[in-house]
Amino acid sequence: MPSNSSEDLFVSKQKALLDFLVTKGLIKAESVNSLLETVTKDNKTIDEVVISANLLKSEDLVKLKAEFLGLAYANLTFTDVPEDVLNSIPAEIAENYRVVCFAKEASKISVGLTDPDNFRAMEALSFLAKKNNWQVEYSLISDGSFTNAFRQYKQFGKEISSALKIKEQEDISSAKETVDSDEESFEIMIKNAPVAKIVHEIIKHAVEAGASDIHVEPLENESRVRYRIDGILHSSLSLPKNIHDSIVARIKVLARLKLDETRIPQGGRIRLTIEDKDIDFRVSCLPLMGQEKVVMRVLDTTKGVLTLEQLGFFGTNMDLVKRNIDKTVGIILVTGPTGSGKSTTLYSIMHMLNNEGVNIVTLEDPVEYFIHGINQSQIRPDIGFTFAAGLRSLLRQDPDVMMVGEIRDNETAELAIHAALTGHLVMSTLHTNDAIGAIPRLIDMKIEPFLLSSVMDLIIAQRLARRLCQYCKKEKVVPETVVADVKAKLSKIKPEILARYLPDYGQKPMSFYEPVGCDRCNKTGYKGRVAIIEVLDVNDFIRESILKDNGHITIEMARENQDFITINEDGLIKGLQGLTSLEEVMRVMNE
Numbered sequence: 089m090p091s092n093s094s095e096d097l098f099v100s101k102q103k104a105l106l107d108f109l110v111t112k113g114l115i116k117a118e119s120v121n122s123l124l125e126t127v128t129k130d131n132k133t134i135d136e137v138v139i140s141a142n143l144l145k146s147e148d149l150v151k152l153k154a155e156f157l158g159l160a161y162a163n164l165t166f167t168d169v170p171e172d173v174l175n176s177i178p179a180e181i182a183e184n185y186r187v188v189c190f191a192k193e194a195s196k197i198s199v200g201l202t203d204p205d206n207f208r209a210m211e212a213l214s215f216l217a218k219k220n221n222w223q224v225e226y227s228l229i230s231d232g233s234f235t236n237a238f239r240q241y242k243q244f245g246k247e248i249s250s251a252l253k254i255k256e257q258e259d260i261s262s263a264k265e266t267v268d269s270d271e272e273s274f275e276i277m278i279k280n281a282p283v284a285k286i287v288h289e290i291i292k293h294a295v296e297a298g299a300s301d302i303h304v305e306p307l308e309n310e311s312r313v314r315y316r317i318d319g320i321l322h323s324s325l326s327l328p329k330n331i332h333d334s335i336v337a338r339i340k341v342l343a344r345l346k347l348d349e350t351r352i353p354q355g356g357r358i359r360l361t362i363e364d365k366d367i368d369f370r371v372s373c374l375p376l377m378g379q380e381k382v383v384m385r386v387l388d389t390t391k392g393v394l395t396l397e398q399l400g401f402f403g404t405n406m407d408l409v410k411r412n413i414d415k416t417v418g419i420i421l422v423t424g425p426t427g428s429g430k431s432t433t434l435y436s437i438m439h440m441l442n443n444e445g446v447n448i449v450t451l452e453d454p455v456e457y458f459i460h461g462i463n464q465s466q467i468r469p470d471i472g473f474t475f476a477a478g479l480r481s482l483l484r485q486d487p488d489v490m491m492v493g494e495i496r497d498n499e500t501a502e503l504a505i506h507a508a509l510t511g512h513l514v515m516s517t518l519h520t521n522d523a524i525g526a527i528p529r530l531i532d533m534k535i536e537p538f539l540l541s542s543v544m545d546l547i548i549a550q551r552l553a554r555r556l557c558q559y560c561k562k563e564k565v566v567p568e569t570v571v572a573d574v575k576a577k578l579s580k581i582k583p584e585i586l587a588r589y590l591p592d593y594g595q596k597p598m599s600f601y602e603p604v605g606c607d608r609c610n611k612t613g614y615k616g617r618v619a620i621i622e623v624l625d626v627n628d629f630i631r632e633s634i635l636k637d638n639g640h641i642t643i644e645m646a647r648e649n650q651d652f653i654t655i656n657e658d659g660l661i662k663g664l665q666g667l668t669s670l671e672e673v674m675r676v677m678n679e
Contacts, residue, residue, distance in 0.1 A: 102127055102134045108156045115143060147230050154228035162200050164190055164233035166608045169240055173197075177216065179241040185209035188229070188237040197222050200229035200237065235363065239296065283334045287342070290325065290335075291369070291384070295362045297324075297610065300386055302369075304339070306332050306379040317610075318554045318617050319427070336373065336380050343371040350380055357454075358384070370454060387456050393439040394432065400619035400662065403588040404651040408546065408623045413437055416488070418545035419508045421495075423520040429552045429619055430517040431456060434491055437515060438462060441489055450491040451478040467493070479503040483510070492516040501533045508543035522655055523549040523624035524641050531639040540639070541631040549622040549655050551676045553668040556601055557609035561666065564602040570670070571598050574660055585651045589661045600663055600670045618667050620676060622655035 103124060109115040115123070115138075126137050135153075138144050144152070147163060154161035169190050176189040176197055187209055191198035199213060204226070217224045229237075290313055294302045299315035306312075311332035313325040327335065340347055343356030358369040370385040401409060412420060420437070422430040435457060438448055442461050449463045453475070458464060463485070467473050475492055476499040482490050494517045495501050508514045520526045526547045530540055575598070578586060586593055603613020624630070629649040633641050646652040653661070659673035 099124065099128065105134050105153065105156055109138075109144075109152065112152065114152070146232065150228055150230040157204060157228065159201075159204060160225065160227040162190065162198070162227035162229050162233065164188070164200060164229055164237045166606075167233075167237065168607055169237050171240075174237070174240055176220075176222075177213075179238075181212055181216075182238055182241070185212055186231075186234050187213060188234055190227075190237060195220075195222055196225065198225045198227060200227050200233060202229060202231055202234050204228060239363075283331065283338050286327070286331075287335060287338045291360065292362055293324070294384075294386060295365075295367055295388070302384040302386065303381070304332075304335055304383075305381040306376065311335060318612075318614050319552055320554070332379060336382050339371060339382050339384070340373065343369075345371070345373060350375055370456075385456075393435050393457065393459060396433070396436050396440070399429065399433060399436060400621065400667070404585055405621055405623040405653065405658070408625045409437070409548070412546040412625070413441060413513075415545055416513055417508060417511050417543075418513060419504060419543050420513070420515045420546045421518050421526050421544075421548070422515075423518045423523060423526050423547065423549045424551060425519065425521075427552070428550050429617070430550065431493070433548065433550065433619070434515050434517065435459065438489070438491060441513075446488045447486060448489040448491070449482050449485050449487040450493070451475055451482065452491075452493040475500045476503055479507065483507060483512075487512055489513045489515070494518070495530075495533075498533045498535075501530055501535050505535060505539050505543055509539070520549070523547040523622045524643065524646065525549075526624075527634060527639040527641060537634050537638055541626075541634040544626040544631075544634075546626060547624040549624075551620045551655065551659075552617045553620050553659065553662070553672045553676045554614035555616040555618045556603060556666065556668055557606060557613055557615045558666075559608045560604040560606035560613060561601045562604055564600050564670075566598075566600050566670065574598065574664075577657060577660060580647070581653055581657060582651065585653070586661075590664055593664070598664065599666075601666045602669050602671075614672075618662060620655055620659040620662060620668075620673065622653065622658060624652065625650050 103120070106115060106120045106123060110117050110120065123134065123137055123141075126132065127134060135146075135149060138149060139146055147165070151161045151163075167190065169188070173189055173192045176192055177187060177199070182188050185206060185208065186202040188200045189197050190200055197217075201209065203209065213224060216222070290302065290304070294315050297315055297317055299317050300319075301316040303314040303316070303321065304311065305314070306329070308329075310329050311327040312323060313327065314321045315324050316322075337347055339358075340354070340356075342358045342360075345354045345356045352375065354373045356371045358371060360367055360369065365388065368387040370387060372383045372385075374381045374383075396406060396409060412418070422433050424430050431452075438450075439459060442448060442459065444461075447463070448461075449465070451465055451467055453467045453469075455464045455466045465478060465482075467475055467478055475494065475496065479490075479492060479500065480503065490507055490512050492500065492504055492514065495504060504514050504516060518526050518529060520529050524547075526549075527540065527544070531537060578593075603609075605611040605613045609615040624646060626634075627650060630641060630646070633645055643652070643654060656677055659668075659677055660670075662668050663670045663673050
């Protein structure tokens with residue numbers, strides 16, 4: 089914050105902005121003094137204080153500030169700026185003064201400012217305008233708008249091409265030298281700037297695109313880079329085959345893996361700062377025929393833990409989850425194939441339970457996200473620290489809630505049952521296709537039905553479907569045969585339960601939606617994912633069925649005594665809600 093003579097002026101400007109927000113009815117008049125006190129005491133601006141207090145969102149505040157200052161406002165968060173327009177202001181000036189040119193027509197340019205009080209920025213822009221005979225129109229933009237526009241100076245393909253050219257020139261130069269290449273340190277060679285830059289750009293672009301995984305794999309004539317975005321792999325880049333080993337070695341250096349070990353799989357972790365965010369990467373190297381493939385899981389810890397509502401839990405299913413996690417003993421299972429979001433759901437549940445009076449301890453393989461207040465431990469099978477061994481230790485840690493990453497064998501299953509019997513709430517995952525199938529799966533693991541019936545509380549099955557972009561999706565006409573089929577499937581759900589999810593069902597024609605594609609979703613028509621779920625409440629009726637029928641439970645038995653919706657039916661409901669497309673539901677359920 090400014091000091092001495094300028095401090096009074098600074099506070100005066102901040103107060104004037106607050107008074108303006110009061111006139112708009114967005115802040116109470118009695119809050120002004122306390123907010124100003126926070127500004128001076130914590131050395132912050134009104135923007136930071138108002139946003140951190142959740143009084144306004146960042147983009148809304150910038151729009152109001154523009155009105156207060158008598159400036160135009162521009163939102164560039166999802167805007168693609170043409171290259172020639174962007175380059176009207178050199179990248180160095182744009183970065184230094186946080187300004188960007190986003191529109192140009194004849195001799196008139198539109199410039200976005202993040203700080204209209206930066207007189208040096210205004211001087212630089214005035215100089216450029218005078219030099220090029222431009223008429224400049226200024227708009228106030230947010231930091232997010234600037235970040236989106238500025239990153240377009242450095243297009244992914246251009247950065248890679250530039251690095252490849254440098255690498256090629258270095259290879260030509262080194263070929264002319266008489267030094268024996270075998271004497272050169274391989275580790276030093278892969279640390280050279282071009283390869284390091286290529287790896288950095290691959291990682292950076294993956295984070296910007298919202299990828300969950302990065303695949304670097306050798307093909308016959310090239311090295312291919314693919315990103316998994318919203319569950320689907322997309323080819324992003326093809327690199328010359330001769331630099332594949334250097335790319336892999338650079339990643340190994342970052343992950344602190346052995347460079348000279350190419351015969352066995354290796355795993356490690358990388359933490360990098362991308363766009364001012366700390367991002368973790370879980371690295372896996374796999375030997376193939378002659379070369380290695382690398383997969384990096386992107387773990388953006390800055391996103392925070394999603395709520396169950398954000399994941400896709402609504403209505404009766406949400407009620408069942410809330411009711412069962414309030415219990416202090418028992419077992420909650422989340423089932424589904426690999427990559428179906430089981431761990432994410434468990435993290436959401438733990439976040440709901442996380443408070444000072446509860447001791448939550450986890451065993452994970454690996455720990456993907458760190459949650460403040462929860463004791464998280466990573467298993468190490470190579471030294472004997474398995475799920476089973478860890479569970480024995482957890483029982484001596486005075487836990488209230490225990491999360492075990494996965495029940496893989498009979499020993500882990502028995503220990504989890506024992507933990508629940510001795511007064512703990514245990515949560516874990518299991519690989520089954522649906523919720524009902526989890527019970528016979530555990531009995532196959534030699535768990536006695538009478539033990540299972542006494543501790544099992546809730547079983548959730550789920551898949552992940554791509555979420556339709558809410559900005560560009562459009563209504564789709566589906567054939568009458570499909571409509572009839574959907575109605576037949578949904579007719580098995582009790583009308584009063586279906587009404588909680590689809591209040592207008594049966595009162596108007598059935599509507600599904602399809603993807604279109606826009607700037608906000610990178611032209612894919614999808615943005616993010618939503619869970620398709622099935623929740624089985626293990627109530628007294630189900631417990632008796634486990635004992636009498638040795639775990640054989642049917643869908644009809646589940647419907648008989650609870651508001652049960654199958655995973656297929658939930659997918660159709662989310663399609664009718666416009667959250668995903670019918671094709672996406674079919675794709676996921678066919679998998």
